[in-house]
Amino acid sequence: MIDALAWIAVLPPLLATTILAIELGAAQMRCAALPSTRPAELTILIPAHDEEARIARTVQAARMAAPADAAILVVADNCSDATAGCARAAGAEVIERQDEAQRGKGHALGFARRHLRAAPPALVVVLDADCDVEGDGLSRLAGAAAALNRPVQSAYLFRPADHRGPLVAVSGFALLLRNLVRQRGLARIGAPALLTGSGMALPWRCFEAAPLDTGDLAEDLTMGIALAQLGMAPGFLPLVTTWSDPGGRVATLGQRTRWEQGFLRGAARHVPPLLLSGDWRQMWLALHLCVPPLALLGLLSAAALLASATLAAFGASTLPLLLLSLSLAAAAALVLLSWWRFGRGQVGPAQLLLAPAYMLWKLPIYLRAILAPERLWKRTPRD
Structure with a gap:
């Protein structure tokens, strides 16, 4: 005993x-390079909630990094500030949503999908309002997703910020282990990547099939797993980095609370069906x-x-x-x-x-x- x-x-x-x-x-070990081709039509989708201080910079950076003919669509979601006006002034198309009963990024993405259905683009890149993609990463990300005809996730990381203190720095390293190193491991093993919410490109067929319109705390986790189960497993592009600025200690702790509680609930919900799928790639994802x-x-x-x-x-x-x-x-x-x-x-x-x-x-x-x-x-x- x-x-x-x-x-x-x-x-x-x-x-x-x-x-x-x-x-x-x-x-x-070295990750295999993903193929690339130029997407026919590209929309950069930026969900934003009360981001008037940052949204113009995000739109301008996306415009400079994306192909010249790419469209930029900002969803001003339940905003109480001038996010919509700032985004329009920066050159983006803006749609506004007000629904206090249904809050969260999943609902904003669902609202954007209904808007785009009238003339769907070949590819959608989702970028958070506080993020930017390094160099020509937006074009490379879109090119890989177009070639694979599957979602592709970039490495979503926090910029180093020594002034935030050592605990925030360690938190940034923990995020790097999850969003870069372990994603590289999944790619090398041959398992699906996880979608991490920002800096992800989805062909329209994948964006249309994704489970949106939810208040899930980990809507990106749920989206990636659902697409893998539908035969549209996300790939990982480690050489493209999507950067976000970390908050202070209190903000970082609050953000990690939402992320990690969402992850734990999502893992408990998704592990059993993945283990029973009979597909070794999905079974490894369950172990992950x-x-x-x-x-x-x-x-x-x-x-x-x-x-x-x-x-x-x-x-x-x-x-x-x-x-x-x-x-x-x-x-x-x-x-x-x-x-x-x-x-x-x-x-x-x-x-x-x-x-x-x-x-x-x-x-x-x-x-x-x-x-x-x-x-x-x-x-x-x-x-």
Whole structure:
């Protein structure tokens, strides 16, 4: 019985850290280049809620980065400021939506889809109002999606911002591990990419089939999984980066609360059907979703180590403790390698030492997920 308790304590984090280590290891290998072709018609779709301070800059940057004949459509969604007027002044087409009962990005995208159905473009690129795509990335992203006839996701990252403090920097590195490194791992393994909400290109057939018009906290996660199940698995283009500016500590914690609670709920909902799909690519995607956010994984692993060590002191087998320790060591080494290869510009070596403090900083997210879960979409405050 005591051996069984040790295995029960260790198995969930052991599975998660093993999956994480496999993906991080695969990410170190070269990803195959995606084909590219010029899309016939392209619409850049920018959902925006109270973004008057930023929307003109986003529209202008998109115009400079996109093909000359691309259309830019801004959805001014439940705005109480001058977002619509600023977007029009910057040269975008603007549609406005007011529906306080249905808030969130999914509803804004659904509203835009109904508008575009009158003359649908060949391709839609979704770009958040606080984001811009580096260099000629918009054209490259659209070209890859047009060639594959499937969605393609860029690497959606936070710009390094030392003035935000070390915990925000560590949060940016954690996002890089999820949105760049593990996405590279999925691509190298051959599994579908995850859509991450901004800097994603969808052929019209995929945009039409996507489940929009929801208040889901993780509408991008749900959209990518649904398209993979429909045979339109998203691809990943790691050399195109979509940048967003991080907020301060309070804003970052609020944003991660929405993202991570949405991820945990979405994973619980999607893992069973993906595992039962019979398609190994979807089954790996289910395993990917079994890895919780890294701060939560660290907390769970520490608790499992303590429990298994305590049980070993009372006579339980030490094998569960040994296997979990080896798995954690492998995952930690691969995280450091990933930092060396991809993340040194995001966070410094001294800041990495604050990883335990970062896990404790995020503990309220997981407590609120149990005691007071988020139900409604909330805009991240801007400076």
